[in-house]
Amino acid sequence: MNEPLLWTTGLSKRFGGLRAVNDVAIRLAQGQIHAVLGPNGAGKSTLINLLSGDMAATSGTVLYKACDITRASADRRARLGIGRSYQKTNIFPAFSAMENCRLAAQSRAPRILHWFSDALADAPTCAAAERALHDAGLADCGTQPASALSHGEQRQLEIAMVLATRPDVLLLDEPLAGMGAEEASRMVDLLRRLRDHHAILLVEHDMDAVFALADVITVMVNGQVLESGPPEQIRASTAVREAYLGSEVA
Numbered sequence: 132m133n134e135p136l137l138w139t140t141g142l143s144k145r146f147g148g149l150r151a152v153n154d155v156a157i158r159l160a161q162g163q164i165h166a167v168l169g170p171n172g173a174g175k176s177t178l179i180n181l182l183s184g185d186m187a188a189t190s191g192t193v194l195y196k197a198c199d200i201t202r203a204s205a206d207r208r209a210r211l212g213i214g215r216s217y218q219k220t221n222i223f224p225a226f227s228a229m230e231n232c233r234l235a236a237q238s239r240a241p242r243i244l245h246w247f248s249d250a251l252a253d254a255p256t257c258a259a260a261e262r263a264l265h266d267a268g269l270a271d272c273g274t275q276p277a278s279a280l281s282h283g284e285q286r287q288l289e290i291a292m293v294l295a296t297r298p299d300v301l302l303l304d305e306p307l308a309g310m311g312a313e314e315a316s317r318m319v320d321l322l323r324r325l326r327d328h329h330a331i332l333l334v335e336h337d338m339d340a341v342f343a344l345a346d347v348i349t350v351m352v353n354g355q356v357l358e359s360g361p362p363e364q365i366r367a368s369t370a371v372r373e374a375y376l377g378s379e380v381a
Contacts, residue, residue: 133160136330137182137213137300142191144177144354151177153354154191159300159330164322166333166345168365170375174354175334176218179302182332183215184208195300210239214298216289218305222277228288229273232260236295260295267291268321283314287321294325301331307340319343342366350374 135158144152152174159165167175180186182193184205193201200208223231236259264273267287272280277288286306293301306322307315319340325331326344335341341348342362349359352374358365365371 133162135160137193137195137332139182139194140192142178142181142193143189144174144181144186145189150354152181155351155354155356157332157349157356157359159332161299161330162327163346164326164331164333164344165347165349166335166341167349167351168335168338168341168371169351169357172353173351175351176304177354178351179215179304179332179334183213183302185215209296209298212297212299213302214293214296214300215302216286216293216304216306218308220282220285220289222285222288222292224276224278226277227274228264228269228277228280228291229260231277231288232263232291232295233257235292236260236263239296259297263291263295266294266324268317281314283310283317286310286314286318290321290325299329301325301329303331304334305336306333307335307337315340 138158140156142152142155143150155178157165167178169175177186181188184203184207188201192199195208195211195213200211223234233256236256237253261273264270267290269284269287269291272284277285280288290306307318310318315337322331322333322344333341333344345362347359348362348365350357350365350371357374358368358371
């Protein structure tokens with residue numbers, strides 16, 4: 132197994148007396164998709180927010196490439212190489228797909244003292260945007276307004292925007308949400324392609340996609356890790372079946 136790029140020890144988040152995430156240890160390595168499952172309210176999205184820096188941990192440690200980033204802001208983590216997508220599609224609908232990606236790429240290459248120059252003349256930024264569209268399977272959609280793309284293509288565009296920032300780690304919160312079978316199949320293929328060059332944490336409710344993609348699955352219940360291991364172990368786990376289906380499961 133590759134050395135982890137991002138990992139946590141004792142990671143916890145409390146809201147008053149509620150422990151939304153409690154003492155979670157997780158490891159993300161390049162070339163690996165690590166899926167996080169659990170019923171609603173299990174703490175999955177809170178975990179992503181803690182890893183991305185959108186929320187501050189109450190206790191515990193977040194390490195990236197062996198550096199402690201527990202107190203680092205979300206923008207600092209993004210600049211270091213941690214990219215994320217959200218449950219709700221987060222794009223600029225009025226802009227073209229290319230412009231969406233160019234803005235994302237530009238955020239990683241600030242052009243100090245070049246406020247009045249033409250952003251389209253910045254060849255490295257435009258190249259990064261074009262590469263991201265290609266890698267996300269949208270090479271032919273660059274000139275289209277984002278609002279004209281299908282739901283599945285908009286989800287691909289959001290991932291393309293993340294890729295334009297050149298991340299090593301991808302934190303993906305329900306990327307298949309709301310998709311039909313054909314769109315979901317395209318997204319699964321995309322995630323397979325991205326696996327080789329990234330460490331991916333995937334929160335997803337589509338069980339078929341999770342078991343088709345994941346190298347490691349962590350199941351959370353009430354903010355805690357119930358079980359973590361390869362898909363075969365999770366599929367056979369009585370504790371996991373009970374957490375989803377209740378104690379009456381056969």
